[in-house]
Amino acid sequence: MSTTTYMVQGMTCGHCAAAVKDEIGAVPGVTDVDVDLVPEGASRVTVQADGPIEDSQVIAAIAEAGYELAP
Amino acid sequence: MSTTTYMVQGMTCGHCAAAVKDEIGAVPGVTDVDVDLVPEGASRVTVQADGPIEDSQVIAAIAEAGYELAP
Numbered sequence: 001m002s003t004t005t006y007m008v009q010g011m012t013c014g015h016c017a018a019a020v021k022d023e024i025g026a027v028p029g030v031t032d033v034d035v036d037l038v039p040e041g042a043s044r045v046t047v048q049a050d051g052p053i054e055d056s057q058v059i060a061a062i063a064e065a066g067y068e069l070a071p
Numbered sequence: 072m073s074t075t076t077y078m079v080q081g082m083t084c085g086h087c088a089a090a091v092k093d094e095i096g097a098v099p100g101v102t103d104v105d106v107d108l109v110p111e112g113a114s115r116v117t118v119q120a121d122g123p124i125e126d127s128q129v130i131a132a133i134a135e136a137g138y139e140l141a142p
Binding site: 012013015016018019039 | 083084086087089090110
């Protein structure tokens with residue numbers, strides 16, 4: 001089990017959050033994704049996995065959905 | 072042919088615009104839907120149809136997508 005959090009910028013609505021959840025959820029090992037949406041700032045994305053996961057895969061999934069990590 | 076415009080509030084991103092376009096596009100007679108997205112205000116939605124359309128059907132489609140007309 002692992003839990004990792006990421007701060008993601010640019011998500012403005014529930015559709016954005018759903019897109020990010022879908023993409024991260026497709027990363028091997030990921031069992032749950034939770035998004036605490038902050039439309040005007042950085043949203044906290046919490047990723048549960050059944051083992052260690054590669055940050056680079058999660059970040060690539062976030063990019064695939066059209067967003068990026070907060071600076 | 073008819074062209075009707077609606078001012079819709081609450082759309083914040085391209086996903087919102089796509090959801091509204093999908094719902095309005097399913098109204099009988101509608102041939103094209105264009106959204107001029109204004110994330111912090113009212114977005115102009117322009118609906119083309121091959122004949123007269125019922126406002127109530129378009130407004131219901133907007134509501135189905137989760138939004139409403141600007142006051």
